[in-house]
Amino acid sequence: MAKSKQKGIEEPIPKDLFDILACPLCKADLEYAKGKKGLVCSGCGEKYPIKEGIPVLLPPKTK
Ligand SMILES: [Zn+2]
Numbered sequence: 001m002a003k004s005k006q007k008g009i010e011e012p013i014p015k016d017l018f019d020i021l022a023c024p025l026c027k028a029d030l031e032y033a034k035g036k037k038g039l040v041c042s043g044c045g046e047k048y049p050i051k052e053g054i055p056v057l058l059p060p061k062t063k
Contacts, residue, residue: 012036012050024057 011018011032021030021039028043039048039055049056 010036012053013055017055021055021057024059030055 013021018030022028023030023041023043023046025046026041026043028041030039030048031042032038033040033047036050038050039057040046041048046059048058
């Protein structure tokens with residue numbers, strides 16, 4: 001079995017912090033998005049980026 005480059009993926013956010021995170025829009029729990037490059041709300045499905053280990057939980061800009 002060939003190993004992919006994804007073997008080094010770890011939790012980008014400390015678990016203590018991750019546990020208290022909630023969606024600012026609907027207060028539902030957040031989950032890691034695919035590849036753990038971001039977070040996705042389990043409630044409304046809104047996506048939030050993770051920048052330098054810090055989740056950016058700003059409501060999306062309305063255009
Ligand atoms: Zn939500």
